[in-house]
Amino acid sequence: MRTLGIIVATALVTALVTSAVWLYLYQSAPGPAADADALPPLVSAEPETPRPREKVVPVPSDMVFSEPDQDTSDLIAKDLAMPVRDYDPAELTPQFSDSRGQRAHEALDLMAPEGTPVVAVEDGVLVKFFDSARGGITIYQFDPTETYVYYYAHLQRRADGLREGDSVRKGQVIGYVGSTGNADAAGPHLHFAIMELGPEKNWWEADALDPYPVLSAE
Structure with missing residues (x-):
């Protein structure tokens, strides 16, 4: 034990x-x-330098259109009348490439008091009277050769007695300055354009030409 x-x-x-x-x-x-x-312990890495954001440039309401390269020598040789009576050629400014929203102006605005007479710039035929929301009361006139069409817009009214198809003479009163259509009522003026007709002679498909060098030529 x-x-x-x-x-x-x-x-x-x-x-x-x-x-x-x-x-x-x-x-x-x-x-x-x-x-x-x-x-x-993990050390948080240095924060990455943020990339600069791409600058968003808004499309301006007044877009820039390039000046056309046009030969208007034939029109200059015609020595057209000033479409607004007593209008000073020195008051003209280039406006063809000015913007009107998303499109080019392709015309001249001749500022004048309401009711000032508008005259045919040369002999020809009144081919179309047309009223629209944009142009207001308008007139289309062909030259004698039917090469060009002249466009007069924002009229207060057409001259009494005139009809489509009438022949007119250079300097003849065909209407009066107004502010119809989309024109500013505070700035009555004539919207004047020149267009070159195609073989079909369709006034609504003609190619716009700059009226400034034509009317301002001495």
């Missing part, structure tokens, strides 16, 4: 010593590998 007690005591001592050793090793050992090898 004594021997058995010694064996049991020895076993208990051995167990206690072993536990103490393991406890010591556990406390002094480094932490788990994941902690020992852990990366330093």
Whole structure:
């Protein structure tokens, strides 16, 4: 029995010593590998310099149209009358390429008091009387050769007694300055255009020519 007690005591001592050793090793050992090898905390990268945003340039309401390269020498040789009576040619300014919304003006605006007489710029035929929301009261006139069509718009009214198909003489009164159509009532004027006719002689499909060098020529 004594021997058995010694064996049991020895076993208990051995167990206690072993536990103490393991406890010591556990406390002094480094932490788990994941902690020992852990990366330093991530430092947030410098924020990327923002790219400048592309500048959005709005399309201007007054767009720029290029000046046409046209030969108007034949029209200049005609020595057309000024379409508004007593209008000073020195008051004319180039307006053909001015914008009117999304389109070019392709004409001249001759400012004058309401009711000022409008005259035929040369001999010819009044081929069309046309009233529209944009041009108001208008007249289309062919020249004698039916090469050109002259367009008079924003009229207050046409001259009394005139009819489509009538022949007119240079300087004859055919209408009066107004502000009909989309013209500003505060600025009555004649919208005058010159167009070159095609073989079909369709006044609504003619090619616009710049009236400024024609009417301003000395």
